[in-house]
Every structure is written in structure tokens, then in C-alpha cells.
Amino acid sequence: MFKRVLLKLSGEFLAPDTGFGISPERTAALAQRIISALEGTGVELAIVIGGGNLWRGTRNGQGMDPATADYIGMLGTVMNAMALQDAMEAGGKPTRVMSAIQMQAVAEPYIRRRAIRHLEKERVVIFGGGNGAPFFTTDTTSTLRALEIGADVVLMAKNKVDGVYDADPQKFVEAKRLDNLTHLQVVEQRLAVMDATALTLCMDKGLPIVVFDIFEEGNLRRLFSGERVGTLISTPQP
Template identity: 85%
Template sequence: MFKRVLLKLSGEFLANENGFGISPETTALLAQRIVRALEGTGVELAIVIGGGNLWRGARNGKGMDAATADYIGMLGTVMNAMALQDAMEAAGQPTRIMSAIQMQAVAEPYIRRRAMRHLEKGRVVILGGGNGAPFFTTDTTSTLRALEIGADVVLMAKNKVDGVYDSDPRKNPDAKLIGQATHLEVVERRLEVMDATALTLCMDKGLPIVVFDIFEEGNLEKLFKGERVGTLIQS
């Protein structure tokens, strides 16, 4: 059973049906699902959220300086963190937003030991601002923060994807779900789990990853209770 968990969420999970913007209703449903899953487990939870529902540097920043486009994306993750915080606290869960980019009016600066103290006090820590530097994805941020705070696992939440397959199930109806694999197998087979930098860091440090469908009823509760869901990747 996991004691401390880092949950990686896509910004699109907060979006409207077109996959863009922030939908208060969609965000509230996601927040309620997370809060309900936490009840009675004693799990300490940190969340890293992306910003793809608001901005994607590679797509939206064409013609811009690449670093500037990435910084805009980091600001988008803080907006998502604020929306998620509002929804989780409305559901009764104390939270703290911590940002790698300082903006003290809306978020605490990310300080490792302070983040760990919030977790020990039962607060969910929502991590925005990426890792404060351009050219890194929120996958890499998730791995980095998980290692810093001593998380037992990175939970890679997906929507309507129940794990890692040996080929693209959207193109190959015979694709098979992989229940368990090593980091090295994932690298060698080029399976789409997270970006290469994040995956290599997990492999080097022996950090387990679980890829699962967060919108499948009961999945998150099962993971918090130590049950097997989705695909487990470990050394």
C-alpha cells in the first residue's frame, strides 16, 4: 500500500467537451472523485497538473521564442491548479498550491521541505508552474517532484486508456494490455508512457509508475488501497 503518492493529471481533464479551457462542472467532478478516493486511506497526495487545455508551446507558440512559449504554458498550469484547488476545497479537502514560478498572491513558492510538511498535515499539495524552467514537460516535473518529496509511486492518469498496450489500440484491435513491465522494457519497446527524460529518471532512481484510467469508477480508490490497476512499471 502506498504511503505517499504523486498523481499526474492532464490539463485536458478540466476542459469542456471541446478539450479547451476550464469547465467548472468537469473540474468539480474530477475533484470529487479524487477526494472520495482519498477518504480513510491515509495516503499523502501531491498532484502535478498540465496546461494543455489552455496552451501548448509547440502548437500555440509557432513563430514565438521557444522559451517564452514554454513559460506561457507554465502559467497555464498555475491557472489549472487554482481551479482544481477551488473544486477540491469545495469538496472538503484542504489543499495548498505551490508554484515553481513565484506568484505569492495565488500560490506558495515551491520549497521541498514545506511541501512535505503540508503532506504530513493531510493537505493535498497541487504543484503548478512546471519545474520553473523551459524545455521540460510536466511528465519530467512529476518525476522530479516525486523523487524530491519521497513519493512511493507516480500515478499517470489517463482518460479512456486503461494502461499501456503493446501497440496502439486505436489502430490495432488486437493490441494487448501490458499488466507489468520494467522501465527498461518500456524504453526498448518505445511504449508511450511519458517523455523519455522522465522515464529515464524513473529508471535510474527505481521509481515505480502506474498508468491507469482515472475516469474508470473505483480505479483511484483501488490504487490508494494498494490494489493492482492498469499497468505497473518498475525495476
Template identity: 90%
Template sequence: MFKRVLLKLSGEFLSDDSGFGINPDTTRQLAQLIISALDGTEVELAVVIGGGNLWRGARNGKGMDPATADYIGMLGTVMNAMALQDAMEAAGKPTRVMSAIAMQAVAEPYIRRRAIRHLEKDRVVIFGGGNGAPFFTTDTTSTLRALEIGADVVLMAKNKVDGVYDKDPQKHADAVRFDELTHMDVVEQRLAVMDATALTLCMDKGLPIVVFDIFQEGNLRRLFEGQRVGTLISTPGAGTAAQG
């Protein structure tokens, strides 16, 4: 069973069917899903949420300085983190938003030891602002934060995709799902799991990844209880180098 978990969420999970913006009802539903899955467990949960529902540098930042476009996207992740925090606390779950970009009026600065202490006090820690530097995705942020806080696993939440397939299951009816893969399998087969930087870091440090459908009823709860869900990506015999 996992004791400490890093959950990677897409910013689109907070939006309506358009995939854009923050929908309060959708956000409350996501918050309740997470809280219900945690209820009665001893799992310590940290969250990294993307900003694609508000800003995508490749799409929205055309003609802009790339670093500036990335910083705007990083600010979008703080907005999403605040929205998720509001929904979770309205449902009674204590949380802390920690930002890699200093904005102390709305979020705590990211300090590793403080983040760990929040987790030990049963607070959900939501990391915003990326890792504080441009040119890195929230996949990489998820891996970095997971290693820093000593997480047992990175849970890559998906919508309507229940694991890793050999090809896009929404386009190919004969797509085959994998129950287990090694990190090197993902690299060699060029499977779309996370960006190359994040995947390489997970492989180097022996950090397991689980890709799963968060909206399939009971999936997140089953993962917290140590059951097999989705696709497990690991390297047998490897252990993380992170220290809690």
C-alpha cells in the same frame, strides 16, 4: 500499499468535450473523484497537472521564442492548479498550490520541506509552474517532485486508456495490454508512457510508475488501497533515492 503518491493529471481533464479551457462542472467532478478515493485512507497526495487545455507550445507558440512559449504553458499549469484547488476546497478538502514560478499572490513558492509538511498535515499539494525552467514537460516535473517529496509511486492518469499497450488501442483492435513492465522494457520497446527525460530519471532512481484510467469507476481508490490496477512499470530490486 502506497503511503505517499504523486498523481499526474492532464489539463484536458478540466475541460469539456472540446478539450479546451476550464469547465467548472468537469473540474468539480474530478475533484470529487479524487476526494472520494482518498476518504478513509492514510495516503498523502501530491498532484501535478498539465496545461494542454490552455496552451501547447508546439501548437500555440508557432513563430514564438521557444522558451517564451514554454513559460506561457507553465503559467497555464498554475491556472489549472488554482481551478482544481478551488473545486477541492469547495468540497471540504484542504489543499495548497505551490508554484515553481514565484507568484505569491495566488500560490506558495515551491519549497520542498514545506511541501512535505503540508502532506504530513493531510493537505493535497498541487504543484504548478512546471519545474521553473523551459524545455521540460510536466512528465519530468512529476518525476522530479515525486523524488523530492519521497513519493512511493507516480500515478499517470489517463482517460479511456487502462494501461500501457504495445500499440495505440484506439487505432488497433488487436493491441495488447501489459500488466507489468520494467523501465528498460518501456525504453527498448519505445512505448508511449512519458517523455524520455522523465522515464530515464524514474529508471535511474527506481521510481515505480502506474498507468491507469482514472475515470474507470473505483480505479483510483483501488490504487490507494494497494490493489493492482492498470500497468505497473518498475525495476525489481530497485529503490528510490529520494528522502522524505
């Protein structure tokens, strides 16, 4: 059973059917799913959420300086973090947003020891603003923050994808789900789990990853309770 968990969410989970913006209803439903899954488990939860529902640097920032486009995307992650915080607290769960880009009127500055203290007090901590520097994805931010706070695992939440497959299951009916993989196998087989920088860091530090469908009823609760769900990516320790 995991004691401390880093949950990586996609910004699209908050979006309406158009795929752009923030839907208060969907945000509230996601928050309630997380709160219900946590109840009674004793799991300490940190979250990193992307900003793709508001801004994608490579697409929305065409013609812009790449660093500027990335900084705009980081601001988008703070907006999503604030929206999720509002929904979590409306559901009765104390939550803190910590931003790598200082904006003290709306979020606490990211301080590692303070983040750990929030977790110890059973507050959910949402990390916004990426890692404060351009050219890094929220996958990398998830890995960095997980290692900094001493998380046991990174949970990569997906929608309608219940793990890692040997081929695209939406294109190939014969695609098989892989229940167990090593970090090196993911690299060698070029499986789309997370970006290469994040994956290499997980491999170097022996940080497990679980890829799962967060919208499959009960999945998150089962993970928090120590059950096997989705695909586990780990490196056996010598």
C-alpha cells in the same frame, strides 16, 4: 499499499467538450473523484497537472521564442492548479498550490520541506509552474517532485486508456495490455508512457509508475488501497 503518491493529471481533464478552457463542472467532478478515493486511506497526495487545455507550446507558440512559449505553458499549469484547488476545497479537502514560478498572491513558492509538511498534515499539494525552467514537460516535473517529496509511486492518469498496450488499442483490435513492465522495456519498445527524460530519471532512481484510467469507476480508490490497477512499470531491486 502506497503511503505517499504523486498523481499526474492532464489539463484536458478540466476542459469542456471543446477541449479548450476550464469547465467548472468537470473540474468539480474530478475533484470529488479524488476526494472520495482518498477518504479513509491515509494516503498523502501530491498532484501535477498539465496545461494542454490552455496552451501547448509547440502548437500555440508557433513563431514565438520557444522558451517564451514554454513559460506561457507553465503559467497555464498554475491556472489549472488554482481551479482544481478551488474545487477540492469546495469539496472539503484542504489543498495548497505551490508554484516553481513565484507568484505569491495566488500560490505558495515551492519549498520542498514545506511541501512535505503540508502532506504530513493531510493537505493535498498541487505543484504548478513546471519545474521553473523551459524545455521540460510536466512528465519531468512529476518525476522530479515525486523524488523530492519521497513519493512511493507516480500515478499517470489517463482517460479511456486502462494501461500500456503493445500497440495503439484504438487502431488495432488485437492490441494487448501489458500488466507489468520494466523501465528498460518501456525504453527499448518505445512505448508512449512519458517523455524520455522523465522515464530515464524514474529508471535511474527506481521510482515505479502506474498507468491507469482515472475515469474507470473505483480505479483510483483501488490504487490508494493497494490493489493492482492498470500497468505497473518498475525495476526489480537487486
